[in-house]
Amino acid sequence: MAIDTPSIEKRSKKDKKEKKDKKSKSLPTELETIVPTESEQITPASGSDDSKASKKKSKKRKHADVETEAPNEDQMVVDSEPALEPTEKKKKKKKMEHEDGQDTAIETTDKKEKKKEKKRKEKEGKAVDTKKQNGDKKKSSEDAGPSQVGTAPASSPAEIAAFLTKNNITIHVPSSSSPVKPFLTFAQLPIPESLRTFSANFKEPSPVQACTWPPALEGKDVVGIAETGSGKTLAFGVPALTRLISSPPPPPSKSNPTITTLVLAPTRELAIQTHEALEGLGQQFGIASVAVFGGVPKEGQVKMLKNLHKANSKLVTRIIVGTPGRILDLMSEGACDLSGVDFLVLDEADRMLDKGFENDIRKIISNTKPQAERQTLMFSATWPEAVRKLASTFQNDPIRVTVGSDDLTANSHVEQVVEVLDDSRGKDSRLLKHLRAIGHKKISTDADARILVFALYKAEASRVESMLRREGYAVGALHGDLSQNNRLQALEEFKSGKTGLLVATDVAARGLDIPNVGTVINYTFPLTIEDYIHRIGRTGRGGNFGKSITFFTGENQERGLAGELSRVLNDSGFSCPDLKKFPMTIKKKEHGSYGAFFRDDIPVTTRKKIVF
Template identity: 70%
Template sequence: MPKGVSPVTPVLSFDQLDVPSELHSAFEGFKEPTPIQACSWPPALAGRDVVGIAETGSGKTLAFGLPALARLITSPPKDSKKSKGTTTVTTLVLAPTRELAIQTHDTLSALGAPHGIASVAVFGGVDKGPQIKTLKNANKDGKTTQIIVGTPGRILDLVNDGACDLSRVTYLVLDEADRMLDKGFENDIRSIIGHTKQGAERQTLMFSATWPEAVRRLAGSFQRDPVRVTVGSDDLTANSRVEQIVEVFDDTRSKDSRLLGHLRSHSHKKAGSAADARILVFVLYKKEAARVEDMLRNKGYSVGGLHGDMSQTARMDALQNFKTGATGLLVATDVAARGLDIPNVAVVINYTFPLTIEDYIHRIGRTGRGGKSGKSITFFTGDKHERALAGELARVLRESGFEAEGLKKFPMTIKKKTHSAYGAFFRDDIPTPSGPTKITFD
């Protein structure tokens, strides 16, 4: 066995999984564990720290959620039966966006409800008063709140207000760690971790799509001899099940007509008809999202919007309608590009190219999830910011086995990797002391 590779045996079938029988309902509808689940579950259930590197849509929520619930069922906190009005939080999940926090909370709540385990979601963009009230009055209906899922900024805000006690947290999850660091949450994360149990008393799991130096540094600071599970590559790669098509435009004014043509060709139904498969349209700016949404509605489509100018309630309603199929067409900014598990997204259309190639990969990862195939259609105009990314996009297409012929009219240079905080001086090749044990699952 190569040096640094752990002799962890993957769980290749659900029958091999040593968890309380009550949790087996979590497997309903699934044939077998995903690779990240198969390799993460054994060390996580054994109490080890874990770093999971895997593409979007790989089943990471259950990879960390199942061990958390198994731990709470088999070894409940000694003080979990406190009187009403007292919240005993032992599991904390940090997420980069409100939508991902809500999605993770919903999943863990559904799995924990039959066992009297409750979860609370806290996030910004809404009044924190109701969230404080929920935390103070969490233990009701026979359930004990032991899980908090939230965004770093709001969690730290509530901690500083004295409304959220993390001193009993022994199971910590950093989900989409690379995204949280890229959004500037590193100081908040470090402060939050300082309020939890320290050293051997805390199990820490970190999940990320990539393994840059910033993530390595964080893992080295707060984890103890972690097992690193890499599914595919440490670098961000496109979902191999997503067909990628790029259309190069000379005239941006033809985008609307081309978008309408794609909706017709994919047999997307207009308002008043059932929409079988969902289509997700990505744009770059909030005002652009509102304009495209209005244009589609004026053309007779039942369409929703998801962007930062909307209230949190409106965003949640739009996302829920899209998930259930009540609205089969959604126009969104990159707020919907990361982590969200939306079933039956048949096509992703990039109406406007994103600012980074990483965001492109995450956008198209909204389709082709759960082992299904998907399709992405990207409009590429060669505007200033797009032209600079043509070489990187061509590389992603070639690596996935798709044509990049139309992009050859642009410079094929590959930009130096940068970081939002460190700029062009960012290095991700600095070795981290005492690196984690690694499992690679190709």
């Protein structure tokens, strides 16, 4: 009887594979199949005595071969006749092997494919729909990364065009990018569902959010130009957290810095506010933020930053928010490692440049990841030449979104009232009169009746605060002569409504998100028209309406700003005839260092790469 050796080997290997899956045992990688020789070929039981003797010899020889080799229970013996009478155990084993061997190669392949398909579906099921497998339990992997698409369909071209026209939005798209399709609803955002909770207190995205989110979530560089109070913190905060959620950090160590997101802000108060907003959103994902700023001893900040890799908390610090001066100090001491930063935000960029932080900003950015490996977002209230140069230096083909005008304009939701006074000594009585007219309570105040009073100098702010206290008002103060703890306490009490009246210098004029400010009173006019616009921008935020009252005496620097103030009022639909007693000329802006000789009309030239 002839035996087809290749088919035996083929069936043997398949049988071994199936047994290996069933028993989950580690078997030798190479299975050997014993093929009988001619002297070992099986013959019928009715054969001669010689055949029986030869069978005994072959059996002995086979046992000897097995003993010399490593034992392998998967070795296969073909048995087609009952001439050999092994034990019952061997009979069952051979019978099973014989029956298994009857399957065709196609059937075995089908089984393997079914197993692979089953495993693949199980893996996909765990990642995609854990709720179906575990009842009403939440998906554990739901927030492992950002969704690919939002839960709502994209807006139509007609809806987008109407939205852009209504909000006076201009989007400048470089040739290397595709057109921007704004997210007109929060449901269109392709972000983890748990992160979408931030939108609970908002009806719809603000114009700057709707237009900057699409390119920012795609990893592109963005410039956002919008007035104060337009929601710029969330405009960069949501893309930053989405990026962090989708890329888990390496285990914290000195060689693996966990800080990958850096936000630069011009003031301490704005840095703290941004830090609190980002940390509040990131905690549920194990993401923590740290704020560093001047005005407090830096020893504590140095110790905290150096020990980030030793933290045992479930939160991993991945975001640093701070003022340029303090961050540069910490870098020089080796406490702040920015080598892993691949997401950079410059908030209130024009204000930082006004404060002389340009060189600090450039040094800080040079210590982050290379420009090609870093996403950079820049937000500003204006688009002057200095900001343009900064963008051209550190950004890759940015998409620029302008809400309104590139020039600074007043918030259209703020009613502007200007009172021209002949004598500055009448300011106190006019202030008290307005407080009584507004209905401000002396002990406490309703949330929508908060009043922010701006003074020009620290000494003036302190004097006005003392005067109001003597009149029985619950008032706080915010200026540079106060310690950082006192400033934070005053700001927190004003935000919470414990004190409904706050006297501040221009330190609170920009960036700070103080909710429910109903009225802004300019006790003394600021040094620039830009500061005036930022001051009154503390009210009328988030789509609400507010009111500003400004005392104007024409003394000192005020006289030369009458023309610009009149222009701002006219552009906003308001007027003050009494301002016409002052010169209406508008002076050309002068540079802080170069005066009237500075030119800002020279176009920005892009950098050229020199190859040797």
